[in-house]
Amino acid sequence: MTSAKDRSVVIIGAGPVGLTVAALLLASPHADQVRIRVLESRAAPAWDQEQMDLRVYALSRASQRIFEHLGVWQQIVAARASPYRRIHVWEGDYAEGLGSLSFDSAELGEPDLGHIVEDRLIRERLFSVLDASANVELRVGVELAAVRLGTRAVEIDTQSGETIQATVLIAADGTASTVRRLLNLPVTAVPYGQHALVTHVVTARSHAETAWQRFLPDGPLAFLPLLDGRSSVVWSMSSDNAQRLSAVSEQAFCDELQTASGGVLGVIESSASRASFQLQALHACRYSCARVALVGDAAHTVHPLAGQGMNLGLLDAAALVDTLVSALRHGEDPGDLRVLRRYERQRKGGNLRMLLATHALQRLFRLPGPLFERLRVAGLSAVNTMPIAKNGLMRAALGLSGELPSAARARVV
Numbered sequence: 001m002t003s004a005k006d007r008s009v010v011i012i013g014a015g016p017v018g019l020t021v022a023a024l025l026l027a028s029p030h031a032d033q034v035r036i037r038v039l040e041s042r043a044a045p046a047w048d049q050e051q052m053d054l055r056v057y058a059l060s061r062a063s064q065r066i067f068e069h070l071g072v073w074q075q076i077v078a079a080r081a082s083p084y085r086r087i088h089v090w091e092g093d094y095a096e097g098l099g100s101l102s103f104d105s106a107e108l109g110e111p112d113l114g115h116i117v118e119d120r121l122i123r124e125r126l127f128s129v130l131d132a133s134a135n136v137e138l139r140v141g142v143e144l145a146a147v148r149l150g151t152r153a154v155e156i157d158t159q160s161g162e163t164i165q166a167t168v169l170i171a172a173d174g175t176a177s178t179v180r181r182l183l184n185l186p187v188t189a190v191p192y193g194q195h196a197l198v199t200h201v202v203t204a205r206s207h208a209e210t211a212w213q214r215f216l217p218d219g220p221l222a223f224l225p226l227l228d229g230r231s232s233v234v235w236s237m238s239s240d241n242a243q244r245l246s247a248v249s250e251q252a253f254c255d256e257l258q259t260a261s262g263g264v265l266g267v268i269e270s271s272a273s274r275a276s277f278q279l280q281a282l283h284a285c286r287y288s289c290a291r292v293a294l295v296g297d298a299a300h301t302v303h304p305l306a307g308q309g310m311n312l313g314l315l316d317a318a319a320l321v322d323t324l325v326s327a328l329r330h331g332e333d334p335g336d337l338r339v340l341r342r343y344e345r346q347r348k349g350g351n352l353r354m355l356l357a358t359h360a361l362q363r364l365f366r367l368p369g370p371l372f373e374r375l376r377v378a379g380l381s382a383v384n385t386m387p388i389a390k391n392g393l394m395r396a397a398l399g400l401s402g403e404l405p406s407a408a409r410a411r412v413v
C-alpha cells in the first residue's frame, strides 16, 4: 500500500506554469505529504537586469494574486514590471474615433489593467523559491523518453536511461508536449499559417502606459508599454511575411513597423533583436487520464492577440493544486482519475471559451472586403459606448470572472 511519504508529483517542464504548480504545492499545508520533482530540458533561467528579455507577458490581476500568494510578486515588481492602465484597440487608419475601443482601469476603479513581465524574470524567481526547499528536486537538462501508466503509479524514463516513479505526472511541457505525444492524448489543433514577430522598440511618442493594438488584414499588431519607455511589439502576420521581416535591416524593419502602426507612437526610432513564434490554436480533448494531468500550453494554446495564454495556464496551475490538496486532505489518491477529472471540469469550459473567442476574433478581423470592415468598425464603436459590456470585458481580461482557484482570490486584510 502507498504511504503518504511515497507519494510523489513529477512535473515535466519548468516553464512559468510548471514552476507555479510546484511552488503552489510547496506552499500548501500538505507539502510534507508529497515529494515534488520538476524535470526541465533547458538550462536554468538567468534574468539579465541590463538586457530586457524579448519574451514578455501581459499578466492579469489573477496571475498577480497567484504570484503574491507565492511571495514572488514583490520581488518581480522590485526587479522590473511595467503596469498598463489603458488598452486601446482599433482598425483602420485612425487610432482614435470611429472603429476604436478603449479600456481604462479608472473606469473599473482599479489601479491598472495588469503588468508586462519578462519570462526569464518569472522563471528565475520561481526557481529560487523551489531551489531553496529540501522538499523539491528541480533538475535541468533532463529530456523525457518514455511514459508508462500503471494502476498505482506512472513510470517515466529519461533520455539518460533513468527511471522515475510518480503518483501523479503533470505535463507542463508546452504546446508541443512530449507527455501528450507519448501517451497519444488527442488534441484539436488549427495552424494559423502565422508567426508572431516580437521585439522591443524606441518610439518618438510616449506609450502613455497603454497597450495599443491595431488589427491589420495580415494579423494584429500590439505595442505593450515597458518601464524604460520602450514598447514590446507582438506583430502577428503570415509566416512568409514574418520570415522576410526577420531578415531585413533594423531601419527597414522600423520603417515598415511605423507604417503598420499608423504612426500611433510616432517615429519608430530603433528596435532590439527580433524573435518569431509559430502560432496555432490547440485544445487537448481531455486534460487528464489516470495519473496524468495537462496544464498550460500543453492543454490549450491560444492566439496571443488577447494576451491570455499564460494567464489561463497559471489559473490551471492553481486549480490543479487546489484539487490535489483537497484529495490529500481527504485521504484520496491524488492520481485517481476521478480526482484529476475534477480539475479538468473546473478549467476546461473557461479555457475553451477564451480559445474560441480569440480564434473568432482573429478570423473576423482577417475577413476581407468593405462590408466586413464596416461591420467591425460599427462593432468596435458600439462596444465602446456600452459601459456594462466594457466592464465585463475588462473583468474577463483581469482574470476575475468565473470561479477562481483559491490562490487567485482577493485576500481579505
Ligand SMILES: Cc1cc2nc3c(=O)[nH]c(=O)nc-3n(C[C@H](O)[C@H](O)[C@H](O)COP(=O)(O)OP(=O)(O)OC[C@H]3O[C@@H](n4cnc5c(N)ncnc54)[C@H](O)[C@@H]3O)c2cc1C
Pocket: 012, 013, 014, 015, 016, 017, 018, 039, 040, 041, 042, 056, 057, 058, 059, 142, 143, 144, 172, 173, 174, 175, 177, 178, 179, 196, 198, 234, 277, 295, 296, 297, 298, 304, 306, 307, 308, 309, 310, 311, 312, 313
Ligand atoms: C508571441 C507570444 C506572445 C504571448 N503573449 C502573452 C501574454 O502577453 N500574456 C499571456 O498570458 N500569454 C502570452 N502568450 C502565451 C504564453 O507564452 C504561453 O501561454 C506560456 O508560455 C505557456 O507557459 P507553459 O509553462 O505552459 O509552457 P512553456 O512556456 O512553453 O514552457 C514549457 C517548458 O517545458 C519544457 N519542456 C518541453 N518539453 C520538455 C521535455 N520533453 N522534457 C522536459 N522539459 C520539457 C520547455 O523547455 C519549457 O521550459 C504569448 C505567446 C506568444 C507566442
